[in-house]
Amino acid sequence: MTVTIKDVAKLANVAPSTVSRVIANNPRISEKTKHRVREAMEHLGYHPNFNARSLANRSTQAIGLVMPGSADKAFQNPFFPEVIRGISTIVHEKEYALFMSTGQTEDEIHDGVVRMVQGGRVDGIILLYSSVDDKVMNYLIEKKFPFTVIGKPFKNEDAITHIDNDNFKAAREMTDYLISLGHDKIGFVGGSSHLVVTIDRLLGYEKSLRIHHIPYRDEYIIHEEFLKEGGQEAIRKLMALEEPPTALLVMDDLMAFGVLSTLSEMNISVPYDISVLSFNNVMLADFSTPALTSVDINIFQLGYEAADCLMDLIAKPDLTPRRIAVPYKLVERQSCMALSAPKEKTI
Amino acid sequence: MTVTIKDVAKLANVAPSTVSRVIANNPRISEKTKHRVREAMEHLGYHPNFNARSLANRSTQAIGLVMPGSADKAFQNPFFPEVIRGISTIVHEKEYALFMSTGQTEDEIHDGVVRMVQGGRVDGIILLYSSVDDKVMNYLIEKKFPFTVIGKPFKNEDAITHIDNDNFKAAREMTDYLISLGHDKIGFVGGSSHLVVTIDRLLGYEKSLRIHHIPYRDEYIIHEEFLKEGGQEAIRKLMALEEPPTALLVMDDLMAFGVLSTLSEMNISVPYDISVLSFNNVMLADFSTPALTSVDINIFQLGYEAADCLMDLIAKPDLTPRRIAVPYKLVERQSCMALSAPKEKTI
DNA sequence: TTGTACGCGTTATCAA
């Protein structure tokens, strides 16, 4: 039914192997026959069968994407679409395809990855997150399968090609920034503490406090998923403290939206009563009220570089591991202000 | 290197074909040997090679996803993540994998799909959008390749299994709703007019106006992508009309965020000066100020059903085409109010 | 109930 290399060969009066060479653009085929073969391909509407090719080749032209936890929640966050956008750019350039494994629990995801890898569906993998002692990462390392990760590996940092921002430094600087605005009661609102990014940023936050001789208080630290109600509670508790924070360092714009909304319900005004600074600088950050002051971490580039490195890795599997630090930049909008400023509201 | 069916056969002291049958859970293999073979598989860490299987089988265990325009912009919209979430659920259940083609322009996307299909990478395809005279859809029809579409096909409606909301009815009802609130100057803010959903809703909007003897005005209709500046202009013009609308029917929450933001910059208050009603009921709709009154179109279910139908279609290619209408529901929040209400602001 | 042999569409090796 489907037109194969043999049909082309017959029509062009050559051997199948010749057709194969034409496809690979083998230099030792005369331009003349190349032409003839290509015409035959065109004429018949030939398209190579990737499975057959992979089988003979041990190379699919595809890479796999692994998302954290349930792709569910992950996908709700604009971070992932954006990072995939960066990845697609490279992937498309190289004529690769994208494969996504699906799975809700950690185990399901692991199984999905195993099937992808052992099943020969992909040539390499990008981990879209980095968590402490990650099963998938361990598997990939053990298998010596080409992969890159977005975020810093918890261990084996030097042995794994990874792309991230310098989250420690970023969090430190942002805390510095809030302090420079006069704040010394600064809350930290993070996501799962299994995520290395959370850990790194918490460390940076601590460091800044220490340098400025500001005491670190446990009650200022929140770890909540925040996509749902849980987070609201946490914020309420935080603001009910005897000395509530006057500034919040939030790990993610999506969380920040939740925070903003809760705060607004509590009639606490941002930025007049409390400043909010978050990470990611998602497109929507511009549209919230007040517009979010957020750290642009160049999500697109994170994806782009991750894919780029992976391509290199696939080509040369024993390339020495690299670490690429993507720059970040604070985008000041309306959700932060100096503590000392007069507390007058404009309308 | 990799462990194959033969290795398993050897270890279990059976023929490769027997192993193959065990994998397929062929009933005419004795439980005893099944057990033995399974132990061997376990022991060796065997995983079937999908490419080989596909070749012999002409069935990949994968389906392809096609996004509109540049996956870029598409992906910015929470609609797609959510719809994919619905798809993943089924896909995972059936142990399928997800394939995404990448491409920026319409032609690139088309090529990607052709490669997916002819290359034998997928067993079926879900179109995540429906546009007028779509190249990809035409191709799929011509090839008689199994596919379902989310949205209503522009033509051949009866011949294509598709899942959508009744967008005509929905838009009519929502317009009715705004009219019932006392509005008779209602703007329509839509996306690309190549999208069938836009067309259907515009028709529904018109219908409602006609029934209520409200004149249809061209100057009340906007078609803008809205993710960027373009939309701002359009809204400014709209509000600068001699008789600016007192209510806006917006096709998408993301656009609505943009509208809200522009309106706020213009010091036009929602809902006191103008009501805004939008579609999709994205998670973030709850967090905007004011919280968006939005139509919940059950995005998740759209994806879920589309995948479900596709699975049926793959199993029985000449199943008669179906149309599944997913219910929708208005979620009233703070962005709409009755026109006759006193125009007093609560702080 | 199980084994043999061939085909799926390519690529790669070796000759010519």
Added chain:
DNA sequence: TTGATAACGCGTACAA
């Protein structure tokens, strides 16, 4: 520069 031929790993008639 090109052609045969043997893999690649699996499914499946057909035979036993």
